[in-house]
Amino acid sequence: MKILRLLPYTFISWMLSGVLIIILFPDIVHAHMNRGSGGFLAGLSHPVLGFDHFLAMLSVGILSAQMGGRAIWTVPLTFVSVMAVGGFTGIKGIGLPGVEYGIALSVSALGISLAMEKKMPTIWAMMFVGFFAVFHGHAHGTEMPGIAKPLFYALGFVLGTAGIHLTGVLVGIISSRTVKGSELLRFIGAGIAGIGIYILYIIIKY
Numbered sequence: 001m002k003i004l005r006l007l008p009y010t011f012i013s014w015m016l017s018g019v020l021i022i023i024l025f026p027d028i029v030h031a032h033m034n035r036g037s038g039g040f041l042a043g044l045s046h047p048v049l050g051f052d053h054f055l056a057m058l059s060v061g062i063l064s065a066q067m068g069g070r071a072i073w074t075v076p077l078t079f080v081s082v083m084a085v086g087g088f089t090g091i092k093g094i095g096l097p098g099v100e101y102g103i104a105l106s107v108s109a110l111g112i113s114l115a116m117e118k119k120m121p122t123i124w125a126m127m128f129v130g131f132f133a134v135f136h137g138h139a140h141g142t143e144m145p146g147i148a149k150p151l152f153y154a155l156g157f158v159l160g161t162a163g164i165h166l167t168g169v170l171v172g173i174i175s176s177r178t179v180k181g182s183e184l185l186r187f188i189g190a191g192i193a194g195i196g197i198y199i200l201y202i203i204i205k206y
Contacts, residue, residue: 039149043156046140047164052103052199053136055192057161059110060129061168062185065176066114071122075129076165080158082130083137087154090141099142100203102135108196114189117182 047053057079064075089096096102109132113120120128140157144150171188175181 040152040156043153043158044160046153046157047160052107052196053161054164055195056103056106056110056132056136057164058168058171059107059114059189059192061165061170062172062188063110063113063125063129063168064165065169065172066117066185067119067122067125069122071125072169074122075125076162076169078126079129079133079165080161082133083161084154084158086134086137087141087144087157088137089134090138091144091150092141096135096138099135099139101200102132103139104196104200104203106132106135106196107199108193111189111191111193111196115186115193116189117186 047057060076060079064071064073067075086096110129113128144153172185175185178184
């Protein structure tokens with residue numbers, strides 16, 4: 001049980017480490033380059049290695065845990081489903097303006113939602129995360145035609161995304177059962193929002 005109580009604080013240390021990384025190496029936010037090869041493992045690891053994607057997907061899981069009820073599974077499922085649609089549009093070469101901006105905004109908007117801790121109707125939350133999922137899916141769908149095994153890559157990416165959502169749900173649930181856990185989640189949300197704003201700044205600057 002002591003390990004479970006320490007999990008949210010461990011996440012904060014990871015997040016702060018990530019902040020230092022993108023400050024020292026700003027090029028890391030441009031994680032959507034064509035790799036030219038890859039399969040299941042590449043797709044599975046890509047959501048984790050893409051720091052902006054990781055934070056957005058983790059935030060979706062935490063947000064759903066904050067809301068509780070059906071939102072715990074409907075909100076993450078909406079993100080994964082719409083992301084797959086966005087990926088298909090990227091594969092087909094259908095243009096979507098401002099993809100990088102949409103991804104950066106998703107990080108800041110989801111972080112703000114966590115910090116505010118205002119429970120919205122589940123359907124609104126589904127539309128909220130679904131809107132941003134299109135950008136995340138399109139960014140990775142654009143890569144897939146140049147990847148050696150696109151179907152396996154897509155499967156890995158979907159499962160990796162679902163895994164990050166599940167991690168976010170666990171962080172949210174465990175935090176809610178700790179002393180001042182609600183405040184901790186709001187603090188995490190504020191930090192994620194700040195990172196999103198900084199990523200947006202980097203994109204605009206470069």
